[in-house]
Amino acid sequence: MRWSIRYQLLVPLLTLFLGVVGMAVWTALASAQRARHQIEIQMHDIATTINTVTFPRNLQTLKLMKGLSGADFLLLDSHGPAGPEEPGRPLMTLSALPDSLPEPTNEVQDLHLGPRVKVGKETFFCQGIRLGQEGTRILYVFYPESLWREALWGAIWPALVFGTVGGLASLILTVLVAQRLGRRIQEMERRTSLIAAGDFSPMPLPRRNDELRDLGRSVNEMAQRLAQFQETVKKSERLRLLGQVSGGLAHQLRNGVTGARLAVQLHVKEQNGEATDESLDVALRQLALVEMHLKRFLDLGKAAELRREPCHLTTLIAETVTLLKPRCTHAGIDLRWQAPSADEEDRVVLGDRDQLRHLLLNIMTNAIEAAGPGGWVEVRSQMADGRWQIDTMDSGPGPTPEVAERLFEPFVTGKPEGVGLGLAVAKQVAEAHGGSLSWRRDQGKTCFRLELPILKPRMVH
Numbered sequence: 001m002r003w004s005i006r007y008q009l010l011v012p013l014l015t016l017f018l019g020v021v022g023m024a025v026w027t028a029l030a031s032a033q034r035a036r037h038q039i040e041i042q043m044h045d046i047a048t049t050i051n052t053v054t055f056p057r058n059l060q061t062l063k064l065m066k067g068l069s070g071a072d073f074l075l076l077d078s079h080g081p082a083g084p085e086e087p088g089r090p091l092m093t094l095s096a097l098p099d100s101l102p103e104p105t106n107e108v109q110d111l112h113l114g115p116r117v118k119v120g121k122e123t124f125f126c127q128g129i130r131l132g133q134e135g136t137r138i139l140y141v142f143y144p145e146s147l148w149r150e151a152l153w154g155a156i157w158p159a160l161v162f163g164t165v166g167g168l169a170s171l172i173l174t175v176l177v178a179q180r181l182g183r184r185i186q187e188m189e190r191r192t193s194l195i196a197a198g199d200f201s202p203m204p205l206p207r208r209n210d211e212l213r214d215l216g217r218s219v220n221e222m223a224q225r226l227a228q229f230q231e232t233v234k235k236s237e238r239l240r241l242l243g244q245v246s247g248g249l250a251h252q253l254r255n256g257v258t259g260a261r262l263a264v265q266l267h268v269k270e271q272n273g274e275a276t277d278e279s280l281d282v283a284l285r286q287l288a289l290v291e292m293h294l295k296r297f298l299d300l301g302k303a304a305e306l307r308r309e310p311c312h313l314t315t316l317i318a319e320t321v322t323l324l325k326p327r328c329t330h331a332g333i334d335l336r337w338q339a340p341s342a343d344e345e346d347r348v349v350l351g352d353r354d355q356l357r358h359l360l361l362n363i364m365t366n367a368i369e370a371a372g373p374g375g376w377v378e379v380r381s382q383m384a385d386g387r388w389q390i391d392t393m394d395s396g397p398g399p400t401p402e403v404a405e406r407l408f409e410p411f412v413t414g415k416p417e418g419v420g421l422g423l424a425v426a427k428q429v430a431e432a433h434g435g436s437l438s439w440r441r442d443q444g445k446t447c448f449r450l451e452l453p454i455l456k457p458r459m460v461h
Helices: 005-052 059-069 145-196 211-270 278-298 313-331 353-371 422-432
Strands: 072-077 116-119 122-131 137-144 309-312 334-337 348-351 376-384 387-394 436-442 445-453
Touching: 005 059, 005 122, 005 137, 005 145, 059 072, 122 145, 137 145, 145 211, 211 278, 309 313, 309 353, 313 334, 313 353, 313 376, 313 387, 348 353, 348 445, 353 376, 353 387, 353 422, 353 445, 422 436, 422 445
Parallel strands: 334 376
Antiparallel strands: 072 137, 116 122, 122 137, 309 348, 376 387, 387 445, 436 445
């Protein structure tokens, strides 16, 4: 069963409100009872005073007692009128005699606000008591009902009114707060529904700084991250589709290149050892290089199968520099290579010779293309913490900020004609050999650092 927050707030407060009203009613009734008891005590005191104190029991005394208590009095004698002021007329402060009188009591303790009697247009509570030991005189006390109502209201209204008004005010305030919270929660629900539908625009935060504002801020952060995840998924889907298409194309190209290389090799074999054109050797080397590139492309993202053997990395660097030297000369690029000292030249690494050669070729080719005509590329190597460090620096402008953070991801490139696979393949080969490939921009030059673990001397032999 659904139980909204509004009712969760209202039901406990309504219970509290009913408790407050009940407490106010109980207090009002108790106050009314105390007021009645105080009036009866006052009547007891008056009756006791008249009965025990000797002073003239005349009309003047009754009027004095009326001024003190607010009640009217009637003094009767069982043998006739109680006073000599007006012969044949009872001694009283009333304007007229009532039609009937209740039976008087003999004890002061039994004097209470008796039954109602009518005197003219006014209603009184009437009770009588016999005075003296003989009980020949009877004193009737007439307490006005109007005074009793005023005393009763004065006793009960503070507790009843303040309790009821305070409870109602609290209830109304809670209803308003509950409605406001309900609207804010409904707005939050509407915004989350829009997020679920794909609308990741941020929601306006409420002005009141409370838990709902914190929740709105969290929802906005969630929406921002979902938008980023959605964009990442779209890019990943495009890359996956591109990878599938390019993988199929690369497979077909590799088959064609392999067929062409076999055809050239067969032609050379058919020459029966005769001298062949040097261009055929160049064609074979180029086809072998293209085939290797296509193979690395197809193996991208897969665990590389290494043929581990001791490799002199200095020799591989020198071979790569020699291979790229003509290209740099043609483009006017100064390619510098500082060979290590004699004691470091014998340092070897354990790895796949072809893959390491391909790794160095990708790094240096990338540097040459970044430097451009008239630029320079410098290769340095050194030992550091048991690892072989090869720094390839160029004078190029470096990658753009959009590319810099994703430089080693596949298909990410800042070159108009680039594919974005060279550095991705290089990083994969470096990590497969237990090394790392990183880059930095320092003093106007770009530096790629390759680190590979050095094989211990006793393991070389």
